[in-house]
Amino acid sequence: METLAVLILLLVLLGIGLPVAWSFAGVVAALAWFYDANLNTLMLQGFRSLNSVILLALPLFILAGYLMESGGIAGRLISFIEMLLGRRRGGLGTALVGASGMFGAIAGTATAAVAAIGTLMIDPMEKRGYPRGYAAALLGISSLIGILIPPSITMILFAVATQQSVAACFAASIVPGLLLMGGLMAYNRHQVGRRFQETAPPPAQSLREKLSVTARTLPALLLPLIILGGIYGGVFTPTEAAAFAVLSAVLIGMFIYRDMTWKKLASSTVQSAETTGSIVLILLFSFIIGRILVAERIPQELTEMVMAAVENPILIILLVTTFLVLIGAVIDDVSITVVIAPLLLPLMVSVDVHPVHFASIVATSVVIGANSPPMAPLLYMACRIGKAPVKEAVLPALQLILWVALPLMLVTTFVPELSLALPRWLGLL
Incomplete structure (x- = not known):
């Protein structure tokens, strides 16, 4: 009842409208009052939980994302993807999806993709009839x-909240990510010509122009290959890969x-510091919430209650x-990942769902929740960046969820090998 x-x-x-971090602080205060917990001890334990080498990857990847946006990497990637796909039916929309996937494979954050890609592509898409x-x-x-896409x-x-391997969680979500992209x-492509007409694409580029675009994009294209190849090849850890991504983004943006x-x-550094500060505060309070819940056996009691009510x-x-x-339609993906997922993990393990498989389930559910009203943070952000009325975006978003995102989540949930085969092949499980 207290929970x-x-x-x-x-x-x-x-x-x-209270900021997420301070909403979590309110939850900590309420739990401490309900269960008579010692906040001094809990704060100390929370700070110790943050003292993790793995967590150093978090601010570094966030900084890398902002640097890639401001350093021209995102723009080159979009030009390259548009060159490859832009002249086909539905080409500009396909280019937007491909650019999101490629940028995500470098930056690791959805908000950076919305800001970088939306700023450059929404206006040209409208001119082409979208x-x-x-x-x-x-x-x-x-x-x-x-x-x-890692x-x-x-x-x-x-991985940090559930004490799993970061590399294994990275590998588990690759196939679902590629399926979502496809x-x-x-x-x-199905919508173009049925719900709206796409106008004629610009004239085809010459071979020389294509080679020029490819050459300009090559440093950006090599980044995800080096980062992921280094992690899975054992050359460096995820934290070292994040540091390499930051250094590469600065060098490419400044000198190439x-x-x-x-x-x-300076602006990118400040923005990344603000984002990191917010996430670290959420992490701190979520660790404390987790400590209280585990001490009071809430996850175990939840598992026993559900197992008693539902046997299948x-x-x-x-x-x-x-x-x-449902909860993803109300709270953000960070909150789900660091609080809700660890709470539900024992229940999923009790029905033989591997924790790394559960990582993919959580990620695919976030795709739906982050674009579902009433909160829909990424949908609303996309509308702000693209200067589109929210009421005109809600129905298309729900249709995309119904026909693409929801089937993906169900397939990911009930076909475990989509998530587990690659980590096993890489020797991570």
Whole structure:
């Protein structure tokens, strides 16, 4: 009963507009009062939990994302993808999806993809005949490819919160990420000519122009190969890979593309520090919440209660995934990953769901929740960046969820090998 009251309190605090970190602080205070916990001891334990080498990857990947946006890497990637796909039916929408996936494979965050890609692509898509609301909805959904294609901030948080291997969680989400990318491209191609007409593409580029675009994009294209190859090849750890990504973004932006200035570097550093500070506060309070819940045996009691009420493992898995989708429509992906997922993990393990498989389930559910009203943070951000009315983006977003994101989540949930085969092949499980 106390846990339900605390969950309601969290939703109320978020609903009245209190920042997420301070909403979690309110939850900590309520739990400490309910269970008479020693806050001094809990704060000390929380700070010790943050003292992790793995967590150093978090601010570094966030900084890398901002540096790649301001250093011209995102723009080159979009030009390259548009050159490859832009002249085909639905080409510009396909290019948006492909650019989101490629940018996500470097930056690891959905918000950076929305800002970088939306700024450059929404206006050209409208000129080519795409409804602005549809383009914003497609951007909102496709930006979540960045939490599935590693390196992923969400997977780092999940691994730290549940004490799993970061590399294994990275590998587990690759196939679902590629499936999401392919599904969005296929849906977009189906819509063109049926719901709206795409105008004629610009004239084809000459071979010399294509080679020039490819040459300019080559440093950006090599980044994800080096980062992922280094992690899975044992050359460096995820934290070292994040440091390499930051250094590479600065060098490429300043000395190769020359779009990076000292002012942009300072601005990107400040923005990443603000984002990191917010996430670290959420992590601190989530660790404390987790300590209290574990001490009071809440996850175990939840598992026993559900197992007593529902005996069929498939129904239990459906209940958990439905809950993740519903709660994801109200709270953000970081909160789900560091608080809700560890709470539900014992229940999923009890029905033989591997923790690394559960990482993929959580990530695919976030794709749905982050674009579902009432909160829909990424959909609303895409609308702001793309200057599209929210009411024009909601229906296309729900259709994308129904025909692409929801089937992906169900397939990921009930076909474990999609998530586990690659980590096993790489020797991570």
